[in-house]
Amino acid sequence: MTWYFPFIFLGIGVLFGLIKLPGRTFVIVEQIGNVALIVLMLTIGISVGSDKVVIASIGTIGYQCVLIAMSAIFFSVLFVFLLEKTILPLDSLKEKLSDKQLHPDTEVEIDQESKSSPLVWIIPVSIILGAIAGLLFMPQNMLLLNDKIFLVSLAILYVTVGISLSQNLGVFRYVKSLGFKILLIPFAILMGSIVGGGLAGLVLNIEPHVSVMSASGMSYYSLTGAMMKQYYGILDGTYGFLVNVFREFLTVLMLPLLIKLGKGAPIAGGAAGCMDTMLVPISKFVGIELGFVALITGTILTFAVPILLPVLSQIL
Numbered sequence: 001m002t003w004y005f006p007f008i009f010l011g012i013g014v015l016f017g018l019i020k021l022p023g024r025t026f027v028i029v030e031q032i033g034n035v036a037l038i039v040l041m042l043t044i045g046i047s048v049g050s051d052k053v054v055i056a057s058i059g060t061i062g063y064q065c066v067l068i069a070m071s072a073i074f075f076s077v078l079f080v081f082l083l084e085k086t087i088l089p090l091d092s093l094k095e096k097l098s099d100k101q102l103h104p105d106t107e108v109e110i111d112q113e114s115k116s117s118p119l120v121w122i123i124p125v126s127i128i129l130g131a132i133a134g135l136l137f138m139p140q141n142m143l144l145l146n147d148k149i150f151l152v153s154l155a156i157l158y159v160t161v162g163i164s165l166s167q168n169l170g171v172f173r174y175v176k177s178l179g180f181k182i183l184l185i186p187f188a189i190l191m192g193s194i195v196g197g198g199l200a201g202l203v204l205n206i207e208p209h210v211s212v213m214s215a216s217g218m219s220y221y222s223l224t225g226a227m228m229k230q231y232y233g234i235l236d237g238t239y240g241f242l243v244n245v246f247r248e249f250l251t252v253l254m255l256p257l258l259i260k261l262g263k264g265a266p267i268a269g270g271a272a273g274c275m276d277t278m279l280v281p282i283s284k285f286v287g288i289e290l291g292f293v294a295l296i297t298g299t300i301l302t303f304a305v306p307i308l309l310p311v312l313s314q315i316l
Contacts, residue, residue: 004310005155005230005310006158006227006306006307006309007307007310008158008160009155009158009159009161009162010158010159010162010165010306010307012158012159012162013158013159013160013161013162013163013164013165013166014162014163014166015162016159016162016163016166017162017163017164017166017167018035018163018166018177024162024274026167026265027028029160029163029164030160030164032156033156033157033161033163033164034119034154034159035158036154036156036157037119037123037153037222038122038123038126039149039153040128040150040153040154040157040222040226041123041127041130041222042126042127042129042130042133043130043146043147043149043153044130044150044151044225044226044229044234044237044241045125045126045127045128045129045131045132045133045134046130046131046134046138046146047130047131047134047143047146047150047229047234047237047311048127048130048131048134048238049130049131049133049134049135049136049138049145049158050131050134050135050140050143050235051134051234051235052236053235054234054238055135056295058238061235061238061239061242062242064204064206064239065214065239065242065243066246066250067200067203068196068197068200068201068204068206068211068214068215068239068243069215069243069244069246069247069250070200070250071196071197071200072192072193072196072197072200072215072218072243072247073196073250073251073254073268073269074192074196074248075192075193075195075196075199076188076189076192076193076196076218076268076269076271077192077258077261077268077269078192078263079121079188079189079191079192079195079268079269080185080188080189080192080262080264080265080268081203081261081262081264081265081268083184083185083264084187084262084263084264085262086180087181087184088182088184088185090262090263090264090286090290090293091263096211097304101152111150118275123221123222124245127241149169150226150229150230151230154226154230156188156222157222157226158306161223161306165302165303169277174300178286182293182296183280183300185264185267185268185293185297186296186297186300186301186304188268188303189218189267189268189271189297189301190216190301190308192216192268193215193216193218193271194212194216196215197211197212197213197214197215197216198211198212198215200215205232208316209232209236209312209313209316210228210236210239211233211239212316213226213228213236213240213309213312214239214240214243214244214311215243216248216305216308216309216312217240217243217244217247217272217305217309218244218271218272218273218301218304218305219247219248219251219270219271219272219273220244220272220273220301220302220305221240221241221242221243221244221245221247221248222241223306223309224240224241224243224244224305224309225237225238225240225241225242225244226239226240227306227309227310228240228241228309231313244305247269247271247273248270248273248277248278250269251269251270251273251278252264252278252281254269255269255281255282255285256285258285259285259286263286263287263290266282266285266286266294267282267286267290267293267294267297269296270282270294271297271298271301272297272298272301272302272305273298274294274295274297274301275295275298275299275301275302276298278294278298279291279294279295279298282294
């Protein structure tokens with residue numbers, strides 16, 4: 001499959017999203033995207049379960065993914081920490097945000113007590129069910145059909161992601177008012193993820209395209225796993241998925257420690273996840289004002305991942 005496959009369907013989604021359509025249309029689009037994502041996870045699970053090499057080495061893959069995720073978090077936190085201690089002190093930015101009365105819930109609806117999408121548990125359940133089906137029930141002659149369903153659902157997901165991104169462009173209007181230095185935070189996280197993935201690959205003796213691209217998913221596990229499967233096959237796709245699942249899990253686990261290192265550390269750990277699933281827990285630790293910085297950072301990195309990964313696939 002050509003490397004520019006994502007750009008075509010993302011572009012279609014962005015163009016479609018820029019058209020002024022009734023609000024109900026975008027609700028339907030989100031529902032279609034969720035269905036496509038669930039189907040995508042089922043097909044990935046089937047591919048995992050039906051691949052004896054992946055099943056035989058799942059233990060080794062698991063601990064390697066944990067180490068890659070930890071390395072990506074470490075260097076992202078380190079780079080943001082250095083940034084925070086030099087040219088972008090977040091405490092002063094927090095005061096600026098407080099004066100402007102900008103909060104993340106001015107852009108997205110947030111319930112500070114509870115906000116969890118059912119996809120948080122539906123996605124892993126879909127992967128597990130697909131893996132069981134692939135291991136026990138899936139005939140080999142059906143795997144080609146599974147691959148075709150994977151590509152169709154991936155194309156639909158790209159379109160819906162493009163539409164979603166176009167609907168979140170409003171966040172960027174705040175970059176100018178906060179100062180363009182704010183862009184250094186997602187850049188530091190991105191570079192930390194790439195460096196962390198690269199060094200972890202050297203230590204673990206893993207191909208650079210596996211460790212670097214997995215780490216460059218920056219918590220966007222569904223799309224990273226799907227894109228790496230598309231480019232390299234199910235084994236590498238498994239790395240792409242698990243590394244970023246572990247990144248989210250480890251970040252939540254370490255939030256009490258990360259906040260002691262600096263206000264930017266939890267944001268660096270959450271990375272692209274700060275746009276959605278990680279926004280509430282991180283905002284509770286860094287404060288509602290810097291939760292807005294987390295939202296901007298997560299949005300920028302969510303934009304970056306589907307563009308960055310195809311580029312890396314051509315470089316590595």
